[in-house]
Amino acid sequence: MSKKAIVIGSGIAGLAASIRLIHKGFQVVVFEANPYPGGKLSEIEIKGYRFDAGPSLFTLPAQVEELFRISGKDPKEHFEYIQLPVACHYFWEDGNHVKAWGDINRFADEVEIKLGEPASHVREALKRSAFIYDHLSPLFMHRSLHRFGTWTNKEALKSYLKMGKLGIFSTMNKANEKQFTNPKMVQLFNRYATYNGSNPYETPATLNIIPHLEFNIGAFFPKKGMHDITLSLYKLALELGVNFHFNSKVEEILVENKKAVGVKVKENNRFSDIVVNNMDMVNAYKSILRKQKQPKLLLNQPKSSSALIFYWGIKKVFPELDLHNILFSEDYQTEFEHIFHKKRIYEDPTVYINITSVYKSDDAPKGCMNWFTMINVPNNQGQNWDSMIAEARKNIIAKVNRILKTDIEPLIEVEDVLEPRTIESRTSSANGALYGNSSNNKYAAFLRHANYSSDIQNLYFCGGSVHPGGGIPLCLLSAKIMSEMIG
Known part of the structure; x- marks a missing residue:
């Protein structure tokens, strides 16, 4: 048996x-x-709108495909996805906006035209990201760190000689300040710390491994969400x-x-x-x-950050928005200080809007969009969440209105909310933290x-x-x- x-x-x-x-x-x-x-x-369905409730970014699809292949099945017959032409559309309060094209050269050229950041800086940053991935992914992603053999194999020995170049002894922010001249580009690349709920001003620069996944390998979207x-x-x-x-x-x-x-x-x-x-x-x-x-x-x-998500059914199509959109805070460092040290929500939060109806039209009624509107927030430490959520909602709407030059409130016809308390109750995540322990030190x-x-x-x-x-x-x-x- x-x-x-x-x-x-x-x-x-x-x-x-x-x-x-x-x-x-x-x-x-x-x-x-x-x-x-x-x-x-x-997923969540509300009056004709469908929302992916949680993770919204899809990278490394080979990890999903492998499960079908080891089962003797053709992944394409069971799970279909597309590669995104634009990984994310970034917006700032001063009217600047940049599309992170999947084509690296096009992205680099756009950054140079829009922000004055030399295209070569973007290409070099992504080369460094690939370098980190090539040396650390065999060690940290594909093997147990708790087995002796992990530390004595060829890949590990090769990585030991490169430790100074892998960002272990610097923070993500410091590394990005060396890579870019425009603070907006530093902010854009600092954003990748949020992919595992960390603070870019404290987390090791090794997390600059993440842009490699999104740009050099690609960002994707499952055709069915x-x-x-x-x-x-x-x-x-x-x-x-x-x-x-x-x-x-x-x-x-x-x-x-x-x-x-x-x-x-x-x-x-x-x-x-x-x-x-x-x-x-x-x-x-x-x-x-x-x-x-x-x-x-x-x-x-210490636990990672959590999220406050408003699922909004919007009675309008905004052609300037893509699948992934970021409306940046004017003071990124202060935002993270609020999240990780003050355990509060900053009054000018960075707003992420995911809109799957851009690629999957039946996720919203005709002429409408399904906005998964999220900000990073502290994990649950017993704060007055009802008051904080109400204030955050006002600040999010005000920011959307300023940057998109609209009045979004009357366009919201359906709404649901997910926040640290409900994240914990629905998913058993300690303190509603999205990623378990934080990665805000080099030993994390x-x-x-x-x-x-x-x-x-x-x-x-x-x-x-x-x-x-x-x-x-x-x-x-x-x-x-x-x-x-x-x-």
């Missing part, structure tokens, strides 16, 4: 883990507290024989003689040979692992939980709160790293 595996949670990493474990010969059962799969990667990543992998898992139980919150991971032997669900014990936890690591230890030894150093690490990569338990045999971890980190590609890689540890 084949071995049994239980996966706790059907976030994107849990789905990938279940698929990979099937190929390892396990019978796989997934227990999910929500009535739907996908975790943060879900981001939620199709969830749906296609869920369907694949079902076809392979994974058994899903929804509305089934795990109450405890069962441990006997320092071995994980199953889980307790709805007062019933379900036994297995291995247990994989896709739940946020911090909340897992506080709840389903509360009887076990607590990794206090990891649990007490080493202070993420491993993809296995060092104290409990047969217990494994995947997802954005453990190694290698948050975001769709890293969550998928966490499942891959985890599965490679299992015989």
